Amino acid sequence: MDLGEILRVLRNRWYIVVPMLVLAIGLGVGTYIVVPPTYSTFTMVSLLNAPEATKAATQGNENPFLSFDASLIATADFLGRRLQSTDTVLQLKNAGITEEYEVALAENAQGPFLTITLKGEDQDHLIASANELARYAGVALDDIQRQNNVAEKNRIKLTQVIPPQKPEMEMKAKLKLVIVAAGGTLAFAFILTFVVESLSRARRRRAALAQAEEIEAPSVSAAATATPDIEGTVVLQLPPTAPAQRPLPPTSIPGPGSDAEKTQRIQMPPRPAATVQKETQPRRPGLSTTYQSNGDRGGQNANRVNGS
Structure with missing residues (x-):
């Protein structure tokens, strides 16, 4: 089915397409109004070295921002996975954090930033x-180290680097629902249109086939009819045959040697009275002379008279 056929079907079934199109637009607008907008925000935390590790790395300087080693990145990844576990999600939901959240290492970062x-x-x-959630991340990190008997002076700390930013509206999720509502209705209208067209064509084909069978049925019944006999046999009643014609009497056919096959009869007009008749036999008035032409006599006068 080409594009022209599709457009023709949609045009012929406008009473289905138009209402469904209006319904799709209404559902799209209604979904956009009813569904509340979704906002998103983020915060960033960083892991800091323990005081003893900082003194050892900075030769007595206790500033933790002067030493970031590779072990902190591995610890940050471990903490992020712990915060996204099923038990932690349920615990935070009971604490009032009902929003969806995601914890991951910061992109293009060279330190332990989550x-x-x-x-x-x-x-x-x-x-x-x-x-x-940022505060709970620090508590979870401290609990993990305390459960593993890490001394207080050797424990890694957590600090909030970027506070929560102003929430921004997420249009992607809302538009996705609008597209699903409107697009799903349009797809259903398209399918419904062609289902109705297919059923209509099948009904027309059955009607045409039934009409053709009704036309052929009388001719078949006129040719031969069958009636059941008492004993269960079937007697075929054939149409009556035409009466036999009497043979025509044979006509006399001249033989191959006769002159009739080579004779050509020519009727001449009567001669005037002044013409001298050379025939030896007397001529009757009103009759003409007949000539016989054949291959043997060369068209000589046969002395025949019309009607002879």
């Missing part, structure tokens, strides 16, 4: 949840 991204509908609650 980016915490949250998505929700309430902007104020979203910011509060981001701060609470």
Whole structure:
């Protein structure tokens, strides 16, 4: 089916296409109005070396921002996976953090930086949840080290580098719902249109076939009819045959040696009275002379008279 055929079907079934198109537009607009907008924000935390490790790396300087070794990156990855575990998600949801969040290492970062991204509908609650999640990350890091009997002076610390940013509207999720509502309705209208067209064509074919069978049925019944006999046999009633014609009497056919096959009869007009008749036999008035032409006599006068 080409594009022209598709457009023709859509045009012929406009009573299906037009209402469904209006319904699709209405559903799209309604979805955009009813569905609340989604906002997103993020915060960033960083892991810092323990005081003893900082003194050893900086020769007595206790500033933790002067030493970032590779072990901190591995610890940050471990902490991010711990925060996204199922048990932690349920624990945070019971604590009031109902928004969806994601924890991952910061892109293009050269240190142990974790980016915490949250998505929700309430902007104020979203910011509060981001701060609470950053605080919980520090508590979780300290609990992990305490469970592994790490001394206080050797424990890694966590600090918040970037506070939660102003929430921004996420149009992608909202537009996705609008497209699903409107596009799904249009797809259903397209399928429904061609289903109705297919059923209509099948009904027309059956009607045409039934009409053709009705036309052929009388001719078949006129040719031969069958009636059941008492004993269960079938007697075929054939149409009556035409009466036999009497043979025509044979006609006399001249033989191959007769002169009739070579004779050509020519009727001449009567001669005037002044013409001298050379025939030896007397001529009757009103009759003409007949000539016989054949291959043997060369068209000589046969002395025959019309009617002889």
